[in-house]
Amino acid sequence: MALRAALRSRSGLSGLLSQRSSCSSDIxxxxxxxxxxxxxxxxxxxxxxxxxxxxxxxxxxxMQSPPVNSLSLDFLTELCISVEKLxxxxxxxxLIITSAQPKxxxxxxxxxxxxxxxxxxxxxxxRSVQEMWLKLYGSNMVTVAAINGSSPAGGCLMAMTCDxxxxxxxxxxxxxxxxxxxxxxxxxxxxxxxKNTVGQRTTEMALQLGLLYxxxxxxxxxxxxxxxxxxxxxxxxxxxxxRWLAIPDHARQITKSMMRKKTIDKLTSNRESDIxxxxxxxxxxxxxKSLGGYMEMLKKRRA
Amino acid sequence: MALRAALRSRSGLSGLLSQRSSCSSDIxxxxxxxxxxxxxxxxxxxxxxxxxxxxxxxxxxxMQSPPVNSLSLDFLTELCISVEKLxxxxxxxxLIITSAQPKxxxxxxxxxxxxxxxxxxxxxxxRSVQEMWLKLYGSNMVTVAAINGSSPAGGCLMAMTCDxxxxxxxxxxxxxxxxxxxxxxxxxxxxxxxKNTVGQRTTEMALQLGLLYxxxxxxxxxxxxxxxxxxxxxxxxxxxxxRWLAIPDHARQITKSMMRKKTIDKLTSNRESDIxxxxxxxxxxxxxKSLGGYMEMLKKRRA
Amino acid sequence: MALRAALRSRSGLSGLLSQRSSCSSDIxxxxxxxxxxxxxxxxxxxxxxxxxxxxxxxxxxxMQSPPVNSLSLDFLTELCISVEKLxxxxxxxxLIITSAQPKxxxxxxxxxxxxxxxxxxxxxxxRSVQEMWLKLYGSNMVTVAAINGSSPAGGCLMAMTCDxxxxxxxxxxxxxxxxxxxxxxxxxxxxxxxKNTVGQRTTEMALQLGLLYxxxxxxxxxxxxxxxxxxxxxxxxxxxxxRWLAIPDHARQITKSMMRKKTIDKLTSNRESDIxxxxxxxxxxxxxKSLGGYMEMLKKRRA
Numbered sequence: 001m002a003l004r005a006a007l008r009s010r011s012g013l014s015g016l017l018s019q020r021s022s023c024s025s026d027i028x029x030x031x032x033x034x035x036x037x038x039x040x041x042x043x044x045x046x047x048x049x050x051x052x053x054x055x056x057x058x059x060x061x062x063m064q065s066p067p068v069n070s071l072s073l074d075f076l077t078e079l080c081i082s083v084e085k086l087x088x089x090x091x092x093x094x095l096i097i098t099s100a101q102p103k104x105x106x107x108x109x110x111x112x113x114x115x116x117x118x119x120x121x122x123x124x125x126x127r128s129v130q131e132m133w134l135k136l137y138g139s140n141m142v143t144v145a146a147i148n149g150s151s152p153a154g155g156c157l158m159a160m161t162c163d164x165x166x167x168x169x170x171x172x173x174x175x176x177x178x179x180x181x182x183x184x185x186x187x188x189x190x191x192x193x194x195k196n197t198v199g200q201r202t203t204e205m206a207l208q209l210g211l212l213y214x215x216x217x218x219x220x221x222x223x224x225x226x227x228x229x230x231x232x233x234x235x236x237x238x239x240x241x242x243r244w245l246a247i248p249d250h251a252r253q254i255t256k257s258m259m260r261k262k263t264i265d266k267l268t269s270n271r272e273s274d275i276x277x278x279x280x281x282x283x284x285x286x287x288x289k290s291l292g293g294y295m296e297m298l299k300k301r302r303a
Numbered sequence: 304m305a306l307r308a309a310l311r312s313r314s315g316l317s318g319l320l321s322q323r324s325s326c327s328s329d330i331x332x333x334x335x336x337x338x339x340x341x342x343x344x345x346x347x348x349x350x351x352x353x354x355x356x357x358x359x360x361x362x363x364x365x366m367q368s369p370p371v372n373s374l375s376l377d378f379l380t381e382l383c384i385s386v387e388k389l390x391x392x393x394x395x396x397x398l399i400i401t402s403a404q405p406k407x408x409x410x411x412x413x414x415x416x417x418x419x420x421x422x423x424x425x426x427x428x429x430r431s432v433q434e435m436w437l438k439l440y441g442s443n444m445v446t447v448a449a450i451n452g453s454s455p456a457g458g459c460l461m462a463m464t465c466d467x468x469x470x471x472x473x474x475x476x477x478x479x480x481x482x483x484x485x486x487x488x489x490x491x492x493x494x495x496x497x498k499n500t501v502g503q504r505t506t507e508m509a510l511q512l513g514l515l516y517x518x519x520x521x522x523x524x525x526x527x528x529x530x531x532x533x534x535x536x537x538x539x540x541x542x543x544x545x546r547w548l549a550i551p552d553h554a555r556q557i558t559k560s561m562m563r564k565k566t567i568d569k570l571t572s573n574r575e576s577d578i579x580x581x582x583x584x585x586x587x588x589x590x591x592k593s594l595g596g597y598m599e600m601l602k603k604r605r606a
Numbered sequence: 607m608a609l610r611a612a613l614r615s616r617s618g619l620s621g622l623l624s625q626r627s628s629c630s631s632d633i634x635x636x637x638x639x640x641x642x643x644x645x646x647x648x649x650x651x652x653x654x655x656x657x658x659x660x661x662x663x664x665x666x667x668x669m670q671s672p673p674v675n676s677l678s679l680d681f682l683t684e685l686c687i688s689v690e691k692l693x694x695x696x697x698x699x700x701l702i703i704t705s706a707q708p709k710x711x712x713x714x715x716x717x718x719x720x721x722x723x724x725x726x727x728x729x730x731x732x733r734s735v736q737e738m739w740l741k742l743y744g745s746n747m748v749t750v751a752a753i754n755g756s757s758p759a760g761g762c763l764m765a766m767t768c769d770x771x772x773x774x775x776x777x778x779x780x781x782x783x784x785x786x787x788x789x790x791x792x793x794x795x796x797x798x799x800x801k802n803t804v805g806q807r808t809t810e811m812a813l814q815l816g817l818l819y820x821x822x823x824x825x826x827x828x829x830x831x832x833x834x835x836x837x838x839x840x841x842x843x844x845x846x847x848x849r850w851l852a853i854p855d856h857a858r859q860i861t862k863s864m865m866r867k868k869t870i871d872k873l874t875s876n877r878e879s880d881i882x883x884x885x886x887x888x889x890x891x892x893x894x895k896s897l898g899g900y901m902e903m904l905k906k907r908r909a
Contacts (some may be wrong), residue, residue, distance in 0.1 A: 163511065180857040188864060196503045200802045201828055204865045208769065208858050209850065222504055244512065248593075251483040252511050258491060259507045290854075466814065499806045525807055547815065551896075554786040555814050561794060562810045 047075045048082050049100065057093040058241055059086050059141075060234065064100035068107035071154045073121075075110070076128040083135045093249060094241040095139065097162065098146035098234055103173070105145075108153030115291045119279045126278045129154065130271060133189060136161035138264050140253045142244040146237040148230060151175040152212055153186075156223075160193045163244065163256070165223070166237050167215045168230035174212035175223060181210035183290045185281070187274060189267045196263060198222045350378045351385050352403065360396040361544055362389050362444075363537070367403035371410035374457045376424075378413070379431035386438045396552060397544040398442065400465065401449035401537055406476070408448075411456030418594045422582045429581045432457065433574060436492060439464035441567050443556045445547040449540040451533060454478040455515055456489075462527075463496045466547065466559070469540050470518045472530040477515035479526070484513035486593045488584070490577060492570045499566060501525045653681045654688050655706065663699040664847055665692050665747075666840070670706035674713035677760045679727075681716070682734035689741045699855060700847040701745065703768065704752035704840055709779070711751075714759030720888045721897045732884045735760065736877060739795060742767035744870050746859045748850040752843040754836060757781040758818055759792075762829075766799045769850065769862070771829070772843050773821045774836035780818035781829060787816035789896045791887075793880060795873045802869060804828045 047065035052058075061082060063069040086092045099105045113125040136143060136158065145159040147167040156175050159165050167175065177194060179186045186194075186207055194203045198221050205211070206221075218224045228236045244252070267274065281287060350368035355361075364385060366372040389395045402408045416428040439446060439461065448462040450470040459478050462468050470478065480497060482489045489497075489510055497506045501524050508514070509524075521527045531539045547555070570577065584590060653671035658664075667688060669675040692698045705711045719731040742749060742764065751765040753773040762781050765771050773781065783800060785792045792800075792813055800809045804827050811817070812827075824830045834842045850858070873880065887893060 164508070180853050180861055183854040183857050185857050185860045185864070191864060196507070198504070199502060199805060200865070201804070204802070204862070205770070205831075207861045207865065209853060210857075225508075247483050247512060248486040251486050251488050251513075254488045255483055255510045256507070258488070258494060259503070259510065467811070499810070501807070502805060528811075550786050550815060551789040554789050554791050554816075557791045558786055558813045559810070561791070561797060562806070562813065 044074075046078065048078050050082050050086070052086070052089075052092060054091060056238075056242065057091055057245065058096065058238065059092050059094070060096045060098065060238075062098055062100040063106060066101060068104045069099055069101050069155070070107050070110035071129065071132070071158075072110035073113055073125045073128050076125075076132050080128065080131050080135055083139065087135070087140060092141065093245055094142040094144070096144050096146050096234065096237045096241060097136075097158065098237070099149050101149065104149035104155075105147045105151035105175075106155030106158060107150070108155045108157075111291055111295060114282045115288065115295060119283055122279045122282055123275050126275050127271075130189075130267060130274065133157065133161060133193070134264065134267065137193065137260060138257070140249075140256075142241055142252070144237045144241050144244075146233045147173075147175065147224065148233045149173055150212075152178050157190055157193060159224075160197050164225050164237075164240055166226045166228055166233055166240065167218060167224040168233050169215050169227040170230055171214050171216070174214055175218050176210070176212040177207055178210035178212050180208060182294060184287065187278065189263070189274070192263045192266065196260075347377075349381065351381050353385050353389070355389070355392075355395060357394060359541075359545065360394055360548065361399065361541065362395050362397070363399045363401065363541075365401055365403040366409060369404060371407045372402055372404055372458070373410050373413035374432065374435070374461075375413035376416055376428045376431050379428075379435050383431065383434050383438055386442065390438070390442060390444065395444065396548055397445040397447070399447050399449050399537065399540045399544060400439075400461065401540070402452050404452065407452040407458075408450045408454040408478075409458030409461060410453070411458045411460075414594055414598060417585045418591065418598060422586055425582045425585055426578050429578050430574075433492075433570060433577065436460065436464060436496075437567065437570065440496065440563060441560070443552075443559075445544055445555070447540045447544050447547075449536045450476075450478065450527065451536045452476055453515075455481050459526075460493055460496060463500050467529075467540075467543055468527040469529045469531055469536055469543065470521060470527040471533040471536050472518050473533055474517050474519070477517055478521050479513070479515040480510055481513035481515050483511060485597060487590065490581065492566070492577070495566045495569065499563075650680075652684065654684050656688050656692070658692070658695075658698060660697060662844075662848065663697055663851065664702065664844065665698050665700070666702045666704065666844075668704055668706040669712060672707060674710045675705055675707050675761070676713050676716035677735065677738070677764075678716035679719055679731045679734050682731075682738050686734065686737050686741055689745065693741070693745060693747065698747065699851055700748040700750070702750050702752050702840065702843045702847060703742075703764065704843070705755050707755065710755040710761075711753045711757040711781075712761030712764060713756070714761045714763075717897055717901060721894065721901060725885045725889055728885045728888055729881050732881050733877075736795075736873060736880065739763065739767060739799070740870065740873065743799065743866060744863070746855075746862075748847055748858070750843045750847050750850075752839045753779075753781065753830065754839045755779055756818075758784050763796055763799060765830075766803050770831050770846055772832045772834055772839055772846065773824060773830040774839050775821050775833040776836055777820050777822070780820055781824050782816070782818040783813055784816035784818050786814060788900060790893065793884065795869070795880070798869045798872065802866075 045064075047063070047069075049062040049064055051060045051062070053060075061079075063075075063079075065072070065075050069075070083095070086095060109129065114122055117125075139161075143162040143164075145162040145165045147159055147165060149168065150173045151159050151167075152174065156177050159175065167173070177186045177190055179190075191203060191207060194206065198206070202221050206213075213221065213223060215224065215227050219227055226236070226240075282291075348367075350366070350372075352365040352367055354363045354365070356363075364382075366378075366382075368375070368378050372378070386398070389398060412432065417425055420428075442464075446465040446467075448465040448468045450462055450468060452471065453476045454462050454470075455477065459480050462478065470476070480489045480493055482493075494506060494510060497509065501509070505524050509516075516524065516526060518527065518530050522530055529539070529543075651670075653669070653675075655668040655670055657666045657668070659666075667685075669681075669685075671678070671681050675681070689701070692701060715735065720728055723731075745767075749768040749770075751768040751771045753765055753771060755774065756779045757765050757773075758780065762783050765781065773779070783792045783796055785796075797809060797813060800812065804812070808827050812819075819827065819829060821830065821833050825833055832842070832846075888897075
């Protein structure tokens with residue numbers, strides 16, 4: 001049943017990325033006197049905007065990299081720095097991750113970082129993807145994903161690192177690890193994260209078929225925990241995180257760490273070989289050709 | 304959905320332990336000519352009453368340690384001796400565990416065994432908790448929990464060691480590993496037992512939040528297998544166990560042992576370090592202070 | 607709930623095997639000009655009939671060993687050779703496994719191969735069971751089980767090796783690993799395969815009780831993925847497999863292999879000891895006596 005529903009709703013990355021032209025900037029500013037935006041020193045517009053409410057100890061991280069919050073090397077570097085700052089700030093106990101772009105949470109890994117690039121560049125890029133996952137999956141903060149748009153591939157991975165996932169109840173959105181649809185393979189730690197979320201069997205089928213689930217189907221298999229009307233997602237995330245923060249930090253953090261340690265250790269102790277594997281795979285002629293064809297198709301759609 | 308329902312129903316240990324004053328002695332005696340109560344030689348009233356029906360090969364273990372069947376060192380020692388006797392009696396093939404106290408199955412670990420006690424005492428206590436788990440989770444008998452009251456923390460652990468769980472369908476009762484709510488952490492083998500019962504994702508959320516589930520929610524996530532009217536729980540447990548006993552013992556026992564071996568071996572081979580870890584943790588000033596504050600609160604409620 | 611439903615529907619192997627007399631030969635031939643039956647050189651009638659449609663890249667393997675597709679040494683040898691041929695044929699990308707016998711998919715391991723046979727014979731037989739599992743669970747092809755009849759024990763194992771399971775929606779059929787009902791034990795790789803399909807808790811209960819599930823219950827626990835009217839099972843399997851084949855082979859195959867590698871490696875590196883364990887177990891007097899009694903009972907039923 002879930003398979004058939006998911007197959008019907010398969011719109012894929014292509015449908016998503018082609019929305020580039022329709023992207024607008026409806027970022028709602030909601031800075032209150034209590035919110036202390038962190039200082040930044042980038043020459044380009046920041047791709048991440050963090051609002052930290054000292055009265056609650058909760059930071060909201062708005063991803064604002066037009067058009068679709070693609071996970072580029074720059075974006076990931078900025079995101080990791082932001083998370084690390086919050087992690088070291090003892091007054092920050094919770095983190096909500098959401099998107100400031102319309103219709104999309106994050107479209108996943110930026111293909112331009114892997115197409116026609118040197119092995120060195122691909123390796124540095126992959127290290128930053130690993131770093132994002134390690135920082136978020138191993139965070140001491142309570143993390144909640146406020147998934148207010150589609151969230152394929154790396155976007156889904158990012159959402160799965162969180163302690164809780166609330167998704168906008170909009171049937172046009174979808175979420176999943178759809179790598180095989182592009183002819184590539186989700187690495188073992190993507191797999192492990194999904195297995196920890198929805199179990200072995202659902203992961204096996206979802207990954208082989210590169211399934212993207214509509215919100216209602218994602219809820220059914222446990223890929224997200226709760227659906228809310230789109231304009232309520234962040235508000236509900238804020239209420240939810242306050243319940244998690246009622247638990248003593250120390251006990252909650254040790255518990256989280258014990259539950260995830262094995263999965264995290266597996267990447268930590270295989271980090272270099274995982275980079276090597278990715279670089280060898282992605283720089284293959286056949287894979288480059290496939291990525292090139294895919295980007296060409298996207299360009300034509302946009303024209 | 305499950306989270307929100309569970310959060311609504313969160314009454315916690317405090318609500319439970321404060322019922323001490325209302326505890327009465329409504330233990331229903333149902334000894335038939337076939338039942339052979341085991342001989343006992345304790346100077347204090349026995350905390351465990353075992354009825355063994357030789358005609359069926361099924362023993363019923365009534366926990367009767369007022370007010371709330373707290374797992375004290377004495378209680379656990381008595382329980383382990385009882386289980387061991389039954390295990391060695393080849394005519395005993397099935398065990399039903401239930402409570403003779405009103406409203407509670409077991410309130411879990413006895414805090415007074417960990418507060419203001421010597422490291423030696425804490426270590427001996429912890430060893431007895433391990434022993435209870437090893438004996439029950441590795442039992443060759445068919446074990447069924449007839450959960451006729453609330454079952455937080457160690458009470459939930461005990462229920463989870465069984466092959467099958469039937470809970471009273473009373474929305475005032477709850478079950479779960481709520482350790483984090485008290486600022487402490489469920490050890491790895493509590494975690495493993497819960498993962499084996501409800502899966503990784505549900506365990507991760509339940510343990511971080513210290514969730515206590517109402518019977519209907521516990522059924523939904525698979526923490527219990529069946530709900531029955533309160534006065535039917537033991538009768539249904541008796542019917543259920545007879546179906547399990549229709550399977551040839553030898554094949555069933557090997558199957559059970561193969562399914563649980565890895566989890567049991569993990570504690571067996573880390574038993575001393577687990578005790579050391581517990582003693583170091585529980586004797587910390589901050590944890591002792593937290594336990595003291597909790598006990599003070601309970602005293603005030605009872606007054 | 608699931609337990610009670612499954613217990614109600616427990617008809618067991620005996621009911622199944624006793625249908626031998628009613629078996630007819632309603633094998634529907636549906637060879638089209640595109641179908642190229644593979645050449646065979648057996649003196650006895652082939653137990654496996656393969657139809658390969660070059661236009662779709664999909665082979666359909668009809669098991670046709672009267673009366674109930676018991677997994678004998680000959681049957682398994684023929685099946686393994688067929689799978690290997692298809693695996694090496696690069697034009698074959700998908701495999702549907704189904705039964706040409708009425709009312710049964712496969713009744714599982716052939717007891718006559720284990721009763722009154724030499725240790726050498728038992729060992730050779732067990733090796734062929736392992737080989738079947740290794741070939742199917744590790745297949746690079748998309749594999750779909752079109753389960754058009756009952757599927758106990760080894761029949762269930764075979765179905766579980768597939769990527770997707772469609773079962774006839776006939777409440778007279780059942781599926782499950784019911785070994786304990788016969789006094790024997792499903793080996794660790796049967797267990798692992800079931801755990802990968804329905805999770806630890808369901809497997810633990812199903813295997814201890816030797817549960818056979820009706821189609822509706824099998825769907826509920828995830829043992830099968832979809833139910834269809836009996837005469838639609840193969841047609842729907844054909845539609846389903848075409849969706850799986852829309853995914854680039856290379857990415858799908860690596861994904862499948864990564865998801866199953868650990869489970870497969872466990873048998874591969876313990877193959878000889880697993881055979882030794884089986885031979886020691888099955889040649890025991892008590893087990894032989896139990897198998898003998900079971901076969902005697904079947905004979906009487908048929909008379």
